Amino acid sequence: MATTGHTVKAFDSDLGQIRGLVSEMGGRAEAAIAASIEALARLDLDTAARIVEEDRKIDELEAEVERQVIRLIALRAPMADDLRDAVAALKISGVIERIGDYAKNIAKRVPLLAELRNSEPMAILPAMARSVSDMVRGALDAYAARDAKAAVLVQESDRHVDDFYNSLFRTLLTYMMENPTSITQSAHLLFIAKNLERIGDHATNIAEMVYFAATGDQLVDRPRGPDPYAAMAERT
C-alpha cells in the first residue's frame, strides 16, 4: 500500500488487516489440503482428525473477514479500487472457506479407506493434489502481490487438474469393475478426486477475483475443452 496510501491512515491499516486475514485463511486452507492428502497417503487418522478440528478456525476467520469488510464499507465508504478490494476480500474469504470444507471432507474419508493402500488410484491422487495445491498457492500469491498476470496463469492451469480428474475417473471405473468388493472404497476415492477438482475450480474463482480487484475488469472464462462427460458417456 506504500504507493497509494490514503490520507486517512486508518483506512490503510483496516484494509491491510482484512487482506492479512484473508491471506491467513488461505495459508490455513493450503495447509489443510496438503495435510489431508498426506493423511490419506499414510492413513494417518490423527492428522485427519486434526484437520477436521482446525477447519473451525477457517470458519471463524471467514466470519471475522465478513465483519471487518462490512464495517469498512459502512464507516469509510470505499470507492473504485478500494471498493473492489473490499468486495474481493469478502468473496475470496467465502471461496477459501469452501476450499477448507473440501479438505475437511477429504480428511473425513481417510478412516474409511484402510484397504486401498497400494491401488493405482492411490498413486494418482497425490499428484493431482499437488497440481491443485499449486493452483491454490498461485492464486493466493497473486492475491498477496495483486498480480493480474499471475491470476491468468492460475486460470490456465485448471485444465491440468481437469485432465487428472478425467484420468482418475476412468482408472477408478476400471478398478471398480475388476474389484467389485472394493466399490465402497473406490466411491470414496472418486469423491476425493471430485473434491480436489472442485478446489481447483475455486482456485480459479480466487484468481478471477484477484484479476477483478487489480484491473477492474472481469477475467473472461477460459475456453472449455471438449466436454469430458460426453466423451465418457460414449465409452461407458
Add this chain to the structure above:
Amino acid sequence: MERIGFTAVMGVLALSSGLALAIAAGSEPLGITAGVLGGVGLTLLLWLARMWASTEIGPARDAVPAASPSPSEPRVEDVLGAVDDPLLLVEGRQVVRANAAAIAALGEHVVDDDIRLAIRHPAATELLTRDGHAGGSVELIGLGDADRVWTLSVLPLGPTTRLVRLSDHSATRATERMRVDFVANASHELRTPLASLIGFIETLEDANGPDDATIRIRFLAIMAGEARRMQRLVDDLISLSRIEADKHRAPADAVPLGALARETADTLRGSRSDAARITLAIEDGLPPVSGDRAQLSQLLHNLIGNALKYGDAAKPVRVSVARDAGGMVRLAVADEGDGIPPRHLPRLTERFYRVDPGRSRAAGGTGLGLAIVKHIVERHRGRLDIASTQGVGTTVTVLLPALVEARNAAAAE
C-alpha cells in the same frame, strides 16, 4: 520534494478514480464532468491534507525505524542487505523493511504489507501474531513451493519491532528425499534388465555349452543391449538427481535456444538415420533465454528423441522456436502419429510412467525422459505443456523466460 511528488501521484490517482467512478456510473457527459470535478476536488483536498500533515505532525510514513543517524554508522538497509538469508523487519504486524533475499523469496509486494500476506503459513501466523510479541522459531514446510523447508526465527527488537529471519533447508531435505526415491524406484527398474542378464548368462552356462556360436552371439547382443539400457537408466537417474538438487537455484546464463535447437538437430542427424525427418523453424532475432546450456541441450535431445521414437516414421518432426507473450521464448516439438490417449497425459512426467511399457522398452526408453524435461523446465522457471490428439499427433510446448526480461525484473526490484 518527495512529498510534492507523492501528492502529485495521489492527485493523478484521485483524478483517475474519479473518472473511473464517473464511467462506472454511466457514461453521460454530465456524469463524466461530475467525476472529473470530484477528482479535482479530491486532489485539492489531498494536497491540503498533506500540507497540513507535514506541518502539524511531521513525516508520518518515513519515520519508521531509524535510517542512518550518523555517517559512521551503517544504515539499517545496508546491514539487512548484507545478509544472504531473507530478513524482514516487522513493526506490529506490518513489514517495514525487507532485504533483497526476502524480496527474491517472497515477492516485491511484501514491504508495507501485513506480515500474514508476506508469509502465508499457519505456523508462522501463530508465532507472529501471538500476543506479547515473543520470539521463537518454527519450521515451515511448503512456503513458496511445496518442497521448500524453511526455519523461521523471530527476534524481538523493541516493544513492537521484531526481526524475522528465514533460513532455507530445502537442499538437505531434497537430498534425503532423493535417497528414498532412488531406493524406491531405481531398484525396481534396475531389477528387470538385471534379471534378464542373469537369465541369459545362466542359459549360456548350462544348456548350449561353449560350442554353440550362433546362440552365443545372439545372446551376447541381447545382453549388451540390456546392459546399455541399465547404463542409460543410471545416467538418467544421476542427471535427474543433479537437476533436482539445483532446483531452487535458477540458472542465469544466456543461452541462444534457436542455435541450440539447430545444433541438437545436427547432432541427432549425425547419430541416427531417422533424424532426417526433423524440420526446424526458428524465428529471427530471438532473445537468448536465461538458462543452463547443458540442461537445455538435454531437454532438446529428450523431446526431439521422443518425437522421433513415437511419431510416424514417414512424417516430419517439427521443431519451432519463437517469441511468446510476456517475455518468454516458446519451443514446440510436434510429431504426427498415433498420439497419446488423454487419460495418460497428466501422468506422462512421472518417473517410470509409460503409456505402453513394451513399446517404450523396445525403443530403449528409460521412462525418465519426460521427468527430466519437467524438472529442467521447473528449474528454469518455465512452463511445460503436452497436448495430444489421438490419430493426429503430439505437441510438446516449453516456455522459457527470455534473459532480457529477467534483467529488467532484477532492475525493477
